[in-house]
Amino acid sequence: MRRSGFDVLVGVAAAVALTFLALPLIALFTQVPLTDVPGLLGDPVVRDALEVTLRTNLVADAGILALGTPTAFLLARRRFRGRSLLVTLVELPLVLPPAVAGIALLAAFGRGGLLGDALADRGIVLPFTEWAVVLAVAFVAAPFYVRQAIASFEAVDPQLPAAARTLGASPARTFLRIDLPLAAGGLAAGAVLAFARGVGEFGATIIFAGSVRGETQTLTLGIYDQLESNFDAALAIGILLVVLSGAVLLSVKILGSWRSSSSTSPSPFARTRSASA
Amino acid sequence: MLRAVAGLLAPDEGRIALGGEPWFDAAARVALAPERRAVGLVFQDYALFPHLSVAQNVAFGGAARADELMRRLHIAPLAAERPGRLSGGERQRVALARALARDPGVLLLDEPLAALDAHTRAVVRGELAELLRELALPTLLVTHDHRDAVVLADRVGVIVDGRLRQLATPAELLHAPADRFVAAFTGANVVDGMAVQPWAVRVVTGAEPAAAPGVHVVAGAIESVEDEGPRAHVRLGAIVAEVPAAQAAQLARGQRAWATFAAADAHVLGPS
Numbered sequence: 167m168r169r170s171g172f173d174v175l176v177g178v179a180a181a182v183a184l185t186f187l188a189l190p191l192i193a194l195f196t197q198v199p200l201t202d203v204p205g206l207l208g209d210p211v212v213r214d215a216l217e218v219t220l221r222t223n224l225v226a227d228a229g230i231l232a233l234g235t236p237t238a239f240l241l242a243r244r245r246f247r248g249r250s251l252l253v254t255l256v257e258l259p260l261v262l263p264p265a266v267a268g269i270a271l272l273a274a275f276g277r278g279g280l281l282g283d284a285l286a287d288r289g290i291v292l293p294f295t296e297w298a299v300v301l302a303v304a305f306v307a308a309p310f311y312v313r314q315a316i317a318s319f320e321a322v323d324p325q326l327p328a329a330a331r332t333l334g335a336s337p338a339r340t341f342l343r344i345d346l347p348l349a350a351g352g353l354a355a356g357a358v359l360a361f362a363r364g365v366g367e368f369g370a371t372i373i374f375a376g377s378v379r380g381e382t383q384t385l386t387l388g389i390y391d392q393l394e395s396n397f398d399a400a401l402a403i404g405i406l407l408v409v410l411s412g413a414v415l416l417s418v419k420i421l422g423s424w425r426s427s428s429s430t431s432p433s434p435f436a437r438t439r440s441a442s443a
Numbered sequence: 444m445l446r447a448v449a450g451l452l453a454p455d456e457g458r459i460a461l462g463g464e465p466w467f468d469a470a471a472r473v474a475l476a477p478e479r480r481a482v483g484l485v486f487q488d489y490a491l492f493p494h495l496s497v498a499q500n501v502a503f504g505g506a507a508r509a510d511e512l513m514r515r516l517h518i519a520p521l522a523a524e525r526p527g528r529l530s531g532g533e534r535q536r537v538a539l540a541r542a543l544a545r546d547p548g549v550l551l552l553d554e555p556l557a558a559l560d561a562h563t564r565a566v567v568r569g570e571l572a573e574l575l576r577e578l579a580l581p582t583l584l585v586t587h588d589h590r591d592a593v594v595l596a597d598r599v600g601v602i603v604d605g606r607l608r609q610l611a612t613p614a615e616l617l618h619a620p621a622d623r624f625v626a627a628f629t630g631a632n633v634v635d636g637m638a639v640q641p642w643a644v645r646v647v648t649g650a651e652p653a654a655a656p657g658v659h660v661v662a663g664a665i666e667s668v669e670d671e672g673p674r675a676h677v678r679l680g681a682i683v684a685e686v687p688a689a690q691a692a693q694l695a696r697g698q699r700a701w702a703t704f705a706a707a708d709a710h711v712l713g714p715s
């Protein structure tokens with residue numbers, strides 16, 4: 167079959183785009199000998215950054231799950247006036263430039279900020295501390311979880327919790343035994359996405375928390391810090407984060423396909439929602 | 444209506460009570476939550492929990508009676524299965540067992556046979572009738588099929604356009620329908636302000652039957668003949684008659700014929 171000019175054009179455009187996307191990733195893995203990477207990752211700077219990243223992200227994610235899950239459940243289940251406004255509010259950090267998030271957090275919690283002075287009077291200073299990293303990470307990553315959680319709760323056939331109530335289950339028992347397990351796959355996918363976003367945060371963290379080694383310097387901030395002095399270490403951190411991102415993508419795909427295997431009899435509701443953030 | 448009784452939605456006005464215990468009273472502002480009402484609701488598509496096994500589904504309402512109910516409804520061998528792998532009839536029995544496990548004061552069945560194929564429906568209808576008799580539990584059953592009402596119900600309420608047209612026994616519904624809506628629901632013909640069931644209508648071909656007192660005659664052309672085993676449904680104009688298969692074999696589409704019935708077999712309808 168003769169290739170039309172259109173086919174060739176499409177093919178060329180795709181080739182250019184894919185090359186553009188692949189090139190930096192390939193370069194990352196080839197500019198430093200891969201055998202050196204474990205050694206580079208053992209550098210105290212890198213180890214400190216890894217610890218800060220893990221500590222702050224785990225705490226932030228715990229907070230996101232604890233507060234985001236009921237929030238998502240409320241927004242998924244109840245229709246009330248102002249609901250779309252609240253959903254927009256939840257989604258806002260998704261499109262907000264991270265630097266803006268940082269400066270907004272300073273405006274709220276920094277000296278002279280909305281709550282900053284009230285907190286300082288009680289001896290609580292947040293900016294440029296590890297807690298600031300937690301807040302910055304939570305602020306930018308929460309929408310990834312909450313949006314996915316809302317979709318997951320909405321995908322549960324509403325007849326099922328209704329049936330549970332008629333069978334004598336209290337609202338709490340219904341949530342724990344019906345809504346939560348059925349939404350679990352989607353919730354897990356959302357949590358993984360939030361984790362990935364949180365780990366990758368840079369702008370908000372550097373403005374609100376600064377880049378203090380061992381305290382607020384996360385892996386991404388570490389890349390920036392090591393750029394001049396130890397480029398190879400920066401590359402090694404980059405490789406680590408790419409591997410992490412790949413693992414995240416893989417687990418989201420796997421978790422997404424878990425959900426599609428749970429469906430009630432002829433219900434039209436319990437079908438897959440794609441795990442896109 | 445069933446959802447209102449169960450407490451899943453609140454009507455604007457009215458009162459719902461079981462044995463004198465008020466569950467809902469618009470005037471007195473009483474509205475009990477669903478889990479506080481002693482109902483067993485079986486949804487039209489059963490709403491079985493897909494992530495739980497049959498045994499877990501049934502036990503959700505009450506573990507004490509679960510085993511006994513599963514045995515009684517012949518679903519004990521399915522205890523470890525997931526609902527997704529069951530047939531329609533099996534799912535219905537699981538849904539029933541689950542609703543009964545709660546030891547409800549009233550059973551609510553929402554179109555219990557609608558989700559079944561035609562063949563299973565007749566079989567399950569009979570089984571359900573027996574089960575309901577055994578249970579001797581007050582039951583509210585919603586259906587579009589008047590055959591369900593006739594076989595399963597002690598009393599039938601016909602609701603058309605949100606209005607209750609008649610509340611009576613199935614026999615009364617058949618022989619003394621209140622208005623043409625009820626008559627149509629039971630499959631009766633409505634002719635000249637009278638309701639007459641198809642089996643009371645005879646089909647005469649050849650020559651117009653002689654007029655006789657108390658006998659009504661309607662002329663028309665045969666539109667269709669539907670074979671239903673020993674008898675057949677013959678559509679003559681707007682009238683449906685039930686005739687023996689032997690006679691049905693002689694009839695042809697487009698043939699001129701007369702439908703006759705005795706006034707004694709018909710019921711005069713009130714104004715609707």
